[in-house]
Amino acid sequence: MAKGLPKRSEDYSRWYTELVLRAELADYAPVKGCMVIRPYGYAIWERIQSTLDRMFKQTGHVNAYFPLFIPESFMTKEAEHVEGFAPQCAVVTHGGGAKLEEPLYVRPTSETIIWSMYGKWIQSYRDLPLLINQWANIVRWEMRTRLFLRTTEFLWQEGHTAHATETEALEETVKMLEVYRTFAEEYMAVPVIKGVKSESEKFAGAVRTYCIEAMMQDGKALQAGTSHYLGQNFAKAFNVQYQTKEGKLEYVYATSWGVSTRLVGALVMAHSDDNGLVLPPRLAPIHVVIVPIFKGEEERALVLGKARALADSFGPETIVRLDDRDNVSAGWKFNEWELKGVPVRIEIGPRDLAKGQAVMVRRDLGEKRAVPLESLKEVVLRELQDMQGALLHKALDFRQASTKRLDDYESFKKQMEEPIPGFVDAGWCGSAECEAKLQEETKATIRCLPLAGQPEKCSCIRCGNPSERRVIMAKSY
Ligand SMILES: [Zn+2]
Incomplete structure (x- = not known):
């Protein structure tokens, strides 16, 4: 790849x-x-x-x-x-x-x-x-x-x-x-x-x-x-x-x-990250991919048998893909499933089997972790749930860290030129003319007048006229 x-x-x-x-x-x-x-x-x-x-x-x-x-x-x-x-x-x-x-x-x-x-x-x-x-x-x-x-x-x-x-x-x-x-x-x-x-x-x-x-x-x-x-x-x-x-x-x-x-x-x-997609488990088309690792016929039969049994142990709610292709290497498969954002990857080879375990990697964390085979299914299901929550928290933390409350236009203009401009919480007088000028001068638009919280009187960040409330401004798609 x-x-x-x-x-x-x-x-x-x-x-x-x-x-x-x-x-x-x-x-x-x-x-x-x-x-x-x-x-x-x-x-x-x-x-x-x-x-x-x-x-x-x-x-x-x-x-x-x-x-x-x-x-x-x-x-x-x-x-x-x-x-x-x-x-x-x-x-x-x-x-x-x-x-x-x-x-x-x-x-x-x-x-x-x-x-x-x-x-x-x-x-x-x-x-x-x-x-x-x-x-x-x-x-x-x-x-x-x-x-x-x-x-x-x-x-x-x-x-x-x-x-x-x-x-x-x-x-x-x-x-x-x-x-x-x-x-x-x-x-x-x-x-x-x-x-x-x-x-x-x-x-x-x-x-x-x-x-x-x-x-x-x-x-x-x-x-x-x-x-x-x-x-x-x-x-x-x-x-x-x-x-x-x-x-x-x-x-x-x-x-x-x-x-x-x-x-x-x-x-x-x-x-998603620099290695590919990161998909929340509740919307991912495949939840778990199992990659068997083997050399030769004897290992192949042993590992594939165990991998199939593991795949079959999940209920219909969990979509498991057993990647048993033998025309590409295990490393190639790892990269591909990482690119495709499958939430959990399981690697299973003869050495793991001898120890009664498999290796599990959660897509958002990327760390390999050995898990005993008998508890693997429970651990995977729990990790899928945890990942769903972790992605929301991470996105929320990022939004909070990238939202600024600003009251002067110069700082606002500077903020909009930052590599990550983020959201700005600021006053707006309510005039369409001021809104159009703001967009012309900064490329930012008024995204919305938020429903949460009490309206707070302040001054329009651009013209200084009285503002009835604060709004969310940002560059947008
Ligand atoms: Zn204004």
């Missing part, structure tokens, strides 16, 4: 791209800006998908599927929505060899087509709430792309719910944000800050956008999920009204929320 990824400290961006390619998570597609998700990358996405799908169903949602094509006239019904999305859209003008009467947009998100259908399905308060999720691909034409983080086509889920009251819709928006936080922290082992986007960063067509923001190892922020309160904007655009218990007609309240294959990129960037 070709050795040596670029080091994170030398070129984080190249390290990431090389890692994604070499670990066979994804590859570049013939069409610029698109990517092929390879089986190992897709296996991670499948684990993300199945976990979230279960969480959505536990909170009362059902899945459906809406078409890829959206008539142009639908897109233009919500003014802010079309203004925000039209420049990024792919539009189909011909079909079946003829020019279409009405151009069709390839969905950049599905609010419009879904709300056109909700207009047919919602008549009475009895039809509410309507809690639908869709797993789909979407297209947003991107000029500058990066595997998983920003691609022209990507996979995602989009929840679209309809409610009788504003209170209920707001509760749903916040509830799904909490589902995303739980998933990010308990499964991805990535700590996140829950917050609200500024007006200029909110979703086109939303009243308010909530988000979770994560910190990557280069001190940049990554928006890992969003949940939008859409008010009655789409109900009005598509004339979706329902009859209340009292017989009055009212517009329906809406939410939408989504996460995408970008999470795979976040997972890679949050935990």
Whole structure:
């Protein structure tokens, strides 16, 4: 195997791209800006998908599927929505060899087509709430792309719910944000800050956008999920009204929320090291790899027999791979599984067997440890659990160490030029103009107005005007 990824400290961006390619998570597609998700990358996405799908169903949602094509006239019904999305859209003008009467947009998100259908399905308060999720691909034409983080086509889920009251819709928006936080922290082992986007960063067509923001190892922020309160904007655009218990007609309240294959990129960037991927056990496609070591037929039969018995001793929850290939060396296998981030590696050879033990290596620690065969399974299961928690703690410690509370603009500008700029907790006056200037001058953006804690009056870090609260600023993906 070709050795040596670029080091994170030398070129984080190249390290990431090389890692994604070499670990066979994804590859570049013939069409610029698109990517092929390879089986190992897709296996991670499948684990993300199945976990979230279960969480959505536990909170009362059902899945459906809406078409890829959206008539142009639908897109233009919500003014802010079309203004925000039209420049990024792919539009189909011909079909079946003829020019279409009405151009069709390839969905950049599905609010419009879904709300056109909700207009047919919602008549009475009895039809509410309507809690639908869709797993789909979407297209947003991107000029500058990066595997998983920003691609022209990507996979995602989009929840679209309809409610009788504003209170209920707001509760749903916040509830799904909490589902995303739980998933990010308990499964991805990535700590996140829950917050609200500024007006200029909110979703086109939303009243308010909530988000979770994560910190990557280069001190940049990554928006890992969003949940939008859409008010009655789409109900009005598509004339979706329902009859209340009292017989009055009212517009329906809406939410939408989504996460995408970008999470795979976040997972890679949050935990991996200079030797390859480090995957949290709860999302790793393979939990344990067993590498048998032998010379000659006699040893081979002995070692492989024991290794197979060991692999079979785990229950279906633990995915164990016995690497019995004999066309590559043990050392080659070690490197490959390290690159692929398998949480636990077990090495087993004749000398170990004679001592009644095997050697275990946890991917995040890298130290070899001899473990008696009779307790190996228990030890491995415990290590998998410990590793899940250790990754979250490590990421949390890093975020804390890389978050600064600053009050003067010069220090802020200097901080944004550091190799690891991190998060800055600072005051902001609330003006869009100041926000735009701040971005122009420092490349940082206001990531969110955090939900936790009490708003604290201070001064805007850029203009010095009074600020009602502190916000999180950072460079971002
Ligand atoms: Zn200001």
